[in-house]
Amino acid sequence: MSDLKKEAESLDKAASALRKVPHHTTKPLHEFKEESNDLGALGKLGALLSATEDIREGMHKLAKLTHELEEEWHAEAKLMGDVSDAFDLLDVLLAAAARGKKG
Structure with missing residues (x-):
């Protein structure tokens, strides 16, 4: 397997992982936003x-x-996927x- 192929696979895996970030952050972020509107419990702390x-x-x-940050990760994931695709194409072109030259 060529180095470009390995790099392309590595970038593709990293891009895939970055795309999954919102699946893990959407619910906690929503809950965090909701709690920011209900800070009544702080009233019990007087000084706060x-x-x-x-x-x-x-x-x-x-x-x-x-x-x-999630938007930036998404953009980076897209770029990494595009670079991975370019490496795949370059690998095919170099092999061809x-x-x-041999033939």
Whole structure:
């Protein structure tokens, strides 16, 4: 197996793993967003009551950043898949060129 073929398979596996990330983060992220709207339990802590809005804002920012990170991972997975496909094609072309020189 050529090095390009191995690289293509490795990139394809990595891209596949990156595409699966949202399957693991969607539910926890949704629950996290939901909890950021219900911070009543903090009221029992008295001193933290004034920090509720800051905490809510921080949670919203974390949720937004997580979403942006997932989008970046998706874009990287697509790019890795495209590079993997290009390596496969290059491997085929190099093999054909080598056969052409022999024949």
